[in-house]
Amino acid sequence: xxxxxxxxxxxxxxxxxxxxxxxxxxxxxxAYLQWYRQDPGRGPVFLLLIRENEKxxxxxxxxxxxxxxxxxxxxxxTASQPADSATYLCALAYGGATNKLIxxxxxxxxxxx
Amino acid sequence: NAGVTQTPKFRILKIGQSMTxxxxxxxxxNYMYWYRQDPGMGLKLIYYSxxxxxxxxxxVPNGYNVSRSTTEDFPLRLELAAPSQTSVYFCxxxxxxxxxxxxxxxxxxRLTVT
Numbered sequence: 001x002x003x004x005x006x007x008x009x010x011x012x013x014x015x016x017x018x019x020x021x022x023x024x025x026x027x028x029x030x031a032y033l034q035w036y037r038q039d040p041g042r043g044p045v046f047l048l049l050i051r052e053n054e055k056x057x058x059x060x061x062x063x064x065x066x067x068x069x070x071x072x073x074x075x076x077x078t079a080s081q082p083a084d085s086a087t088y089l090c091a092l093a094y095g096g097a098t099n100k101l102i103x104x105x106x107x108x109x110x111x112x113x
Numbered sequence: 114n115a116g117v118t119q120t121p122k123f124r125i126l127k128i129g130q131s132m133t134x135x136x137x138x139x140x141x142x143n144y145m146y147w148y149r150q151d152p153g154m155g156l157k158l159i160y161y162s163x164x165x166x167x168x169x170x171x172x173v174p175n176g177y178n179v180s181r182s183t184t185e186d187f188p189l190r191l192e193l194a195a196p197s198q199t200s201v202y203f204c205x206x207x208x209x210x211x212x213x214x215x216x217x218x219x220x221x222x223r224l225t226v227t
Contacts (some may be wrong), residue, residue, distance in 0.1 A: 004155070032213055043117075043203050043218030044156070051213070089155070098163060099144055099209040100171070101216065103155035 001027040004104040006090055012110045013080055021075040021107045023090030029093040034065055035075050038087045038106065047088075048075075080111045114139050117219035119204050125225045126194040134136040134222050136204030144207045145187040146171070146216065147179065150199040156203065163188055193225045 005024045010026045013019050017106045023033070036044035050057045050073070052064045065075040077084050087108045091101040120135045138145065143164045147154040158171030162181040176198055178190040187206075191198060201223050205216040 004180075034215060041221075043205075043221050044216075045218070046215035049213065049215060095215070097209075097212050097215075098147075098161060099207055099212065099214055100158060100161060101156075102158075102172075104149075104218060105155045 001095065002026070002092065002102050004090060004102060005069060006088075006104040007021070007107045008105065010108040013110060015081060015111055015113050017080055019077040019080045019084070021088050021090075021109065023073040023075070025049060025092055026073050028094065029069075029082045030094060031096075033064075033073050033091055034088040034091045034093070034101065035062075035064055035073075036103075038089055044059055044089055046067060049112070061065050074093055077109075081107075082111045085109055085111050116140065116214050116218050117199075117204055118204055119219035119222050122220065123223045125204040125227065126191075127220070128129065128196065128223045128226060130194050130217045131190070131192050132194070132224075133205075134191070134202055134224075136189065136219060138187075138204075138217070138219075139185065140206060140217065142208045142217070143183060143184065144206075144209060144214075145181065147177075147187070147189045148203045148205065149173065149198075150203060151219075152202050152215035157199060159189065159202075168196060191224075196226050199226045200224060 038044045087106040090104040144159045147159040150162040160179040
Protein backbone atom coordinates (compact mmCIF):
# COMPACT_ATOMS: atom_id res chain seq x y z
CA UNK A 1 0.00 0.00 0.00
CA UNK A 2 1.06 3.61 -0.44
CA UNK A 3 3.00 5.12 2.40
CA UNK A 4 3.89 8.77 2.95
CA UNK A 5 6.30 9.93 5.61
CA UNK A 6 6.84 13.43 6.91
CA UNK A 7 9.05 14.55 9.79
CA UNK A 8 7.04 13.47 12.80
CA UNK A 9 8.94 15.77 15.13
CA UNK A 10 8.26 19.48 15.22
CA UNK A 11 10.68 21.72 13.36
CA UNK A 12 11.84 24.75 15.34
CA UNK A 13 13.70 27.50 13.53
CA UNK A 14 14.64 31.14 14.07
CA UNK A 15 12.86 33.93 12.25
CA UNK A 16 14.58 34.82 9.00
CA UNK A 17 16.02 31.34 8.42
CA UNK A 18 14.92 28.90 5.74
CA UNK A 19 12.65 26.07 6.85
CA UNK A 20 12.94 22.79 4.93
CA UNK A 21 10.27 20.12 5.31
CA UNK A 22 10.56 16.62 3.86
CA UNK A 23 7.99 14.29 2.33
CA UNK A 24 9.02 10.74 1.38
CA UNK A 25 6.79 8.14 -0.23
CA UNK A 26 7.00 4.47 -1.14
CA UNK A 27 5.15 1.98 -3.34
CA UNK A 28 3.75 4.69 -5.52
CA UNK A 29 4.35 6.89 -8.56
CA UNK A 30 2.08 9.94 -8.21
CA ALA A 31 1.25 12.13 -11.18
CA TYR A 32 1.55 15.16 -8.92
CA LEU A 33 2.06 16.20 -5.34
CA GLN A 34 0.53 18.99 -3.27
CA TRP A 35 1.43 20.88 -0.11
CA TYR A 36 -1.16 22.27 2.31
CA ARG A 37 -0.99 24.41 5.42
CA GLN A 38 -3.18 23.66 8.43
CA ASP A 39 -3.65 25.96 11.40
CA PRO A 40 -5.06 24.65 14.72
CA GLY A 41 -8.81 24.10 14.56
CA ARG A 42 -9.02 24.87 10.85
CA GLY A 43 -9.18 22.97 7.58
CA PRO A 44 -6.11 22.57 5.34
CA VAL A 45 -5.36 25.33 2.86
CA PHE A 46 -3.72 24.60 -0.50
CA LEU A 47 -0.27 26.11 -1.07
CA LEU A 48 1.52 24.56 -4.05
CA LEU A 49 1.19 21.76 -6.59
CA ILE A 50 4.05 20.16 -8.51
CA ARG A 51 3.73 17.65 -11.34
CA GLU A 52 5.90 14.57 -11.86
CA ASN A 53 7.66 16.19 -14.85
CA GLU A 54 8.54 19.34 -12.88
CA LYS A 55 11.67 19.54 -10.74
CA UNK A 56 10.87 22.74 -8.89
CA UNK A 57 8.00 25.16 -8.30
CA UNK A 58 8.08 28.57 -6.60
CA UNK A 59 5.49 30.92 -5.16
CA UNK A 60 6.71 34.01 -3.33
CA UNK A 61 8.77 32.70 -0.35
CA UNK A 62 7.76 29.09 -0.97
CA UNK A 63 9.64 26.53 -3.05
CA UNK A 64 8.82 22.87 -3.69
CA UNK A 65 11.04 20.25 -5.31
CA UNK A 66 9.97 16.84 -6.55
CA UNK A 67 12.48 14.01 -7.10
CA UNK A 68 10.65 10.98 -8.52
CA UNK A 69 13.85 8.89 -8.42
CA UNK A 70 14.36 9.46 -4.69
CA UNK A 71 10.55 9.46 -4.17
CA UNK A 72 10.89 12.66 -2.20
CA UNK A 73 9.57 16.21 -2.13
CA UNK A 74 11.15 19.08 -0.22
CA UNK A 75 9.19 22.16 0.85
CA UNK A 76 11.15 25.33 1.62
CA UNK A 77 10.02 28.55 3.27
CA THR A 78 12.65 31.27 2.92
CA ALA A 79 12.93 34.28 5.26
CA SER A 80 10.56 32.51 7.65
CA GLN A 81 8.27 34.52 9.92
CA PRO A 82 6.40 33.61 13.13
CA ALA A 83 3.19 33.78 11.05
CA ASP A 84 4.49 30.78 9.08
CA SER A 85 4.10 28.61 12.20
CA ALA A 86 1.58 25.87 11.34
CA THR A 87 1.36 22.22 10.35
CA TYR A 88 2.31 21.50 6.74
CA LEU A 89 0.79 18.52 4.97
CA CYS A 90 2.12 16.70 1.95
CA ALA A 91 -0.45 14.98 -0.31
CA LEU A 92 -0.01 12.64 -3.25
CA ALA A 93 -2.53 12.27 -6.05
CA TYR A 94 -3.85 8.83 -6.89
CA GLY A 95 -6.95 7.44 -8.53
CA GLY A 96 -6.47 9.17 -11.87
CA ALA A 97 -9.52 11.17 -12.88
CA THR A 98 -11.03 11.08 -9.37
CA ASN A 99 -8.37 13.52 -8.10
CA LYS A 100 -8.13 11.61 -4.83
CA LEU A 101 -5.30 12.50 -2.45
CA ILE A 102 -3.45 10.53 0.19
CA UNK A 103 -2.08 12.74 2.97
CA UNK A 104 0.98 12.53 5.15
CA UNK A 105 0.66 13.11 8.90
CA UNK A 106 2.13 16.60 8.61
CA UNK A 107 5.08 18.46 10.12
CA UNK A 108 4.58 21.12 12.77
CA UNK A 109 6.72 24.16 12.07
CA UNK A 110 7.42 26.67 14.84
CA UNK A 111 9.22 29.89 13.88
CA UNK A 112 10.71 31.66 16.87
CA UNK A 113 10.95 35.48 16.84
CA ASN B 114 -18.18 33.11 -2.15
CA ALA B 115 -18.48 31.33 1.16
CA GLY B 116 -16.43 28.40 -0.21
CA VAL B 117 -17.03 25.13 1.64
CA THR B 118 -19.24 25.33 4.71
CA GLN B 119 -19.86 22.60 7.28
CA THR B 120 -22.39 22.24 10.06
CA PRO B 121 -22.34 21.68 12.95
CA LYS B 122 -18.94 22.84 14.23
CA PHE B 123 -19.11 20.59 17.28
CA ARG B 124 -21.30 17.68 18.30
CA ILE B 125 -21.41 15.14 21.10
CA LEU B 126 -23.23 11.88 20.37
CA LYS B 127 -24.07 8.93 22.55
CA ILE B 128 -23.13 5.46 21.36
CA GLY B 129 -25.76 4.14 18.97
CA GLN B 130 -27.15 7.54 17.98
CA SER B 131 -27.21 8.73 14.38
CA MET B 132 -26.50 12.09 12.82
CA THR B 133 -25.83 13.84 9.52
CA UNK B 134 -22.87 16.13 8.94
CA UNK B 135 -23.75 18.79 6.40
CA UNK B 136 -21.41 20.08 3.70
CA UNK B 137 -22.19 22.73 1.09
CA UNK B 138 -20.00 24.42 -1.50
CA UNK B 139 -20.85 27.42 -3.67
CA UNK B 140 -17.99 27.15 -6.18
CA UNK B 141 -19.82 24.83 -8.59
CA UNK B 142 -17.20 22.14 -8.07
CA ASN B 143 -18.02 18.70 -9.43
CA TYR B 144 -15.81 16.76 -7.04
CA MET B 145 -16.43 16.53 -3.31
CA TYR B 146 -14.76 14.51 -0.54
CA TRP B 147 -15.19 13.59 3.11
CA TYR B 148 -12.14 13.02 5.33
CA ARG B 149 -11.59 12.26 8.97
CA GLN B 150 -8.53 13.42 10.89
CA ASP B 151 -7.46 11.76 14.12
CA PRO B 152 -4.73 13.23 16.38
CA GLY B 153 -1.26 12.59 14.94
CA MET B 154 -2.71 10.96 11.85
CA GLY B 155 -3.11 12.14 8.31
CA LEU B 156 -6.44 12.85 6.70
CA LYS B 157 -8.21 9.63 5.73
CA LEU B 158 -10.68 9.59 2.84
CA ILE B 159 -14.14 8.27 3.82
CA TYR B 160 -16.23 8.83 0.67
CA TYR B 161 -16.00 10.91 -2.45
CA SER B 162 -18.21 12.03 -5.31
CA UNK B 163 -17.32 13.10 -8.86
CA UNK B 164 -20.74 14.60 -9.56
CA UNK B 165 -24.38 14.66 -8.57
CA UNK B 166 -25.74 11.12 -8.26
CA UNK B 167 -22.27 9.51 -8.19
CA UNK B 168 -20.54 8.45 -4.96
CA UNK B 169 -17.83 5.94 -4.10
CA UNK B 170 -16.01 4.58 -1.07
CA UNK B 171 -12.67 5.86 0.06
CA UNK B 172 -10.16 4.30 2.43
CA VAL B 173 -12.32 4.14 5.60
CA PRO B 174 -16.04 4.00 4.64
CA ASN B 175 -17.34 1.56 7.28
CA GLY B 176 -20.02 3.09 9.51
CA TYR B 177 -20.75 5.96 7.14
CA ASN B 178 -23.03 6.73 4.21
CA VAL B 179 -23.25 9.62 1.76
CA SER B 180 -25.56 10.97 -0.89
CA ARG B 181 -25.12 13.60 -3.61
CA SER B 182 -28.43 14.79 -4.97
CA THR B 183 -27.14 18.25 -5.97
CA THR B 184 -23.79 19.70 -7.05
CA GLU B 185 -23.68 21.89 -3.94
CA ASP B 186 -24.44 19.44 -1.13
CA PHE B 187 -22.65 16.32 0.08
CA PRO B 188 -23.99 15.17 3.48
CA LEU B 189 -22.26 12.44 5.51
CA ARG B 190 -24.49 10.15 7.56
CA LEU B 191 -23.31 8.30 10.66
CA GLU B 192 -25.52 5.39 11.66
CA LEU B 193 -25.12 3.77 15.09
CA ALA B 194 -22.29 5.99 16.28
CA ALA B 195 -19.32 4.27 17.93
CA PRO B 196 -16.44 5.72 20.03
CA SER B 197 -14.08 4.89 17.13
CA GLN B 198 -15.88 7.57 15.11
CA THR B 199 -14.70 10.31 17.48
CA SER B 200 -12.69 12.52 15.14
CA VAL B 201 -12.59 15.78 13.23
CA TYR B 202 -14.40 15.56 9.91
CA PHE B 203 -13.50 17.69 6.92
CA CYS B 204 -15.38 18.14 3.70
CA UNK B 205 -13.54 19.28 0.57
CA UNK B 206 -14.29 20.11 -3.03
CA UNK B 207 -12.28 20.47 -6.21
CA UNK B 208 -12.61 21.23 -9.90
CA UNK B 209 -9.83 19.29 -11.61
CA UNK B 210 -8.51 20.47 -14.95
CA UNK B 211 -6.73 17.80 -16.90
CA UNK B 212 -7.11 15.48 -13.88
CA UNK B 213 -5.22 17.94 -11.68
CA UNK B 214 -6.65 20.22 -9.04
CA UNK B 215 -6.27 21.49 -5.51
CA UNK B 216 -8.87 20.73 -2.89
CA UNK B 217 -10.74 23.39 -0.92
CA UNK B 218 -11.56 22.40 2.63
CA UNK B 219 -14.30 23.38 5.00
CA UNK B 220 -13.64 24.39 8.65
CA UNK B 221 -14.40 20.91 9.99
CA UNK B 222 -16.82 19.28 12.43
CA ARG B 223 -15.45 18.01 15.73
CA LEU B 224 -17.43 14.93 16.77
CA THR B 225 -17.21 13.13 20.09
CA VAL B 226 -18.99 9.81 20.66
CA THR B 227 -19.34 8.78 24.31
